[in-house]
Amino acid sequence: SWSYLKIVDVPFFKADSDQITSADVRVVMGKSHLAPSFTLTNSPQVMCNSCRADTATMWFDVLDSQLGATTKCLINTSFQFGPSLCFIWAACSYSGIPLCQHCWRWGHSTRACHSQAPRCPRCASPHTEAGHRQHASCCRGNPSAKPPQDPTPEGAPCPHAARCVNCKGDHSASDRRCPFWRHRFDRAWLAEKSAPSSLHEGLQEISQKTAQEECKGRRMLNHRH
């Protein structure tokens, strides 16, 4: 699993008065005695605390055990940035670009969502995650199928493969294993990965419709002849 950490009060300007970058953070981390005890899963992200502040917060993710052993060993230790000793804190996993928990798309918050219906993070169908067992085609059962399909028992988790609405992987869109989570600070990556696929789906839908219309039109012409 991943753990989300941040380094606080890092000087935003280096000795040469350049702004600190992700690469500088990697160098500092690499030189630290803590280096052998953790593995980064993404590039550290630098965010200036405010437009006038001279300190920044660095966000970074590390590989961790289920029990969070790496996190336990890193929290409250520090990295040396120039003359400053900067401490590591636990970070909220929701820092970065927001993930909407209504439609499960990245880039807007749940409150700002324009979707009418909620979307299920497990199967991308128009129901909530709580309603999945009752409404999802995989879980609601089908007594008239051959052989008849039993519904998933109440209270039991869906035993079927999930399909992430964002990466199409076999996990829920809320799953931290989704590559989108690892890139949640990377606006360019998210834009590139989300826009073309939804655009592609949109285009596919249009071309399917056009094909259907054409087919209908041809049939009508054939009838007339």
Ligand SMILES: [Zn+2]
């Ligand atoms: Zn949304």
Ligand SMILES: [Zn+2]
């Ligand atoms: Zn569902």
Ligand SMILES: [Zn+2]
């Ligand atoms: Zn299911």
Ligand SMILES: [Zn+2]
């Ligand atoms: Zn995914």
